[in-house]
Amino acid sequence: MKKLILLISICSLISCNNCPSVYSYQSPEFExxxxxxxxxxxxxxxxxxxxxxxDCIYAEKYGQIHSVLIYKDSLLVLEKYFEGHEFKWDGPNYYGEWxxxxxxxxxxxxxxxxSFVSACIGIAIEKGYIKSVHQSIFDFLPEHQQYRSDGRENITIEHLLTMTSGLQWDEWHAAHATSANDIDRLYIECWENPLNCVFERPLVAKPGEEFTYNGGxxxxxxxxxxNATGMNLIEFGKAHLFEPIGINNMQWDTFPKGEVEAGGGxxxxxxxxxxxxxxxxxxxxxxxxQIINADWVEKSATVYRNNSGIKIPIEDSGKNGYGYTWWISEVDDGSQKxxxxxANGWGGQxxxxxxxxxxxxxxxxxxxSSKSRLFKMLERYILPAMH
Incomplete structure (x- = not known):
């Protein structure tokens, strides 16, 4: 019995990870x-x-991790960077340069x-450019009025924020780099007019009732x-979100006619x-x-209607809820929940x-192209370290 207790104690101390010890802690630099x-x-x-x-990140126990940062009690206390591949759409495993x-x-x-786009929408509403999340999206899309029919006219801004537009869409199950994947179809077939690819999809559910992940x-x-503010997303975000919180080094992909790649660019x-x-x-x-209204933050962190029990492919996050573009989860380190x-992105961002x-x-x-295991790192190491 004493040997068992000793073994448990040792495993607790070293996390039983079998990863070579190579790392020596250094606190982040003040910038x-x-x-x-x-x-x-x-x-x-x-x-x-x-x-x-x-040490386990160095040993690639969790795949390719490029950075990990921990902020607690108003202090950044860990900022660690690693080596790895840049993203490249047509590269093997989507890998580009090392x-x-x-x-x-x-x-x-x-x-x-x-989630940054959501914040900008919240700011635009707070500043009066948009009256409400309950306005029809077609109040602000004069060049796409041909799609304001067959129930699509009932799609609101809130429905786009919560992935409940009711439009038929699949970007999780169809193969990437093919037109069968609706988000990839924007780049393959609709590069010149991406919104046409979004709105031409049939309405298969009443807006607000069913979750379907839709980056379009x-x-x-x-x-x-x-169209509501007279500033594109890049300009508006820079003036009202990024610069006020000290973000000065951003890049944002765009489509040929200027539409901002607001789904992941x-x-x-x-x-x-x-x-x-x-x-x-x-x-x-x-x-x-006050950069963003506190009510907007609360709605971001609150599950919208039926947006619960959602499983994300190639992730270890279990079942999730979804609010205003933010995922809501419960993590369990074995002793407490x-x-x-x-804010969540493909590949482990x-x-x-x-x-x-x-x-x-x-x-x-x-x-x-492999399973993201960020939750395991959070539950095995970071949360226990905070006890």
């Missing part, structure tokens, strides 16, 4: 960018468990982009914001991703200024907001 830094010990995080995590990632290297954040709806939201550094997470952790406040909401822990965790990754 005078609005993010305060500190050490793991300052916020009561077990540095040994975090070292175990980093990169040594660092704090200045922008990363394509994939569908995390959607976010591209429509970008055009709605442009934003490139940011992981530290700038963290700033956005901190903004939401603080209920939309940055440096004492913790509520979390997150994520901004995790954990209000009860007063924490934000950011990952960037290159696991585009």
């Amino acid at each position: 005078n960018d609005g993010v305060n830094v500190g050490t793991l010990n300052q916020v009561g995080i077990d540095s040994l468990k975090i070292a175990n995590l980093v 990169v040594k990632w660092n704090k200045t290297t922008p990363h394509q954040i994939m569908s995390c982009t959607k 709806g976010l591209i429509a939201l970008g055009e709605i914001l442009k 934003l490139h940011l550094t992981p530290r700038d991703m963290l700033k956005f997470g901190v903004l939401y952790l603080n209920n939309g406040v940055w440096n004492g200024e 913790t509520q979390m909401y997150r 994520v901004i995790m907001v954990l209000p009860k822990k007063n924490a934000v965790v950011v990952f960037t990754s290159g696991n585009y």
Whole structure:
């Protein structure tokens, strides 16, 4: 019995990960960018468990991880970068050039982009450019009035934010790089007019009733914001969201006629991703200024109607809820459960907001053709380290 207890204690100490010990902790550097830094010990995080995590990332136990950042109790206490492949659409496993990632290297954040678009819509409503999320999307799409029929006229801004437009769409089950995948079809067949590919799809459910993940709806939201404010998404976001929270190094992909790739085309550094997470952790406040309405943050972190029990392919996230473009989950480290909401992107890009822990965790990754296991890292190492 004593031997068993000793074995359990040793396994607890080293996390039983069998990963070679190569990492020596260093606290993040202060950059005078609005993010305060500190050490793991300052916020009561077990540095040994975090070292175990980093060692296992080096050993590629969790695939290709490009960065991990931990922010707790108003301090950035871990900022670690690794080597890995850039994303390349037509490369093997979607891999391009091998990169040594660092704090200045922008990363394509994939569908995390959607949460930034949602924030811009919330700001536009707060500033009076848009009256309500309950307005028909076709109030703001004068060049697409031909689709305002057959029930599509009942699709609102809120329906696009919550993936409940009712339009037929599949970007999770059909093979990538084919027209069978509706999000890829935008680039293969509808590069010149992406919104036509979105709105020509038949309505198969009453708007607001059923969840169907639809990145094309976010591209429509970008055009709605442009027509409502007179500024495109890039200009509006820069003026009202990015610059106010100190994000100055962003890149955003666009379509040939200027539509912003609002479903997944934003490139940011992981530290700038963290700033956005901190903004939401603080209920939309940055440096004492209310950037996003607190009610909007709450709706982002609240499951919309029937948007629950959702499983995301090639992820270990289990069942999820969905709010205003944010995923809502419960994580379990074996001793306690913790509520979390997150901006989530293909390949393992994520901004995790954990209000009860007063924490934000950011990952960037290159696991585009393999299962993302970010939840396992959170539950095995990061949350236990916070006890």
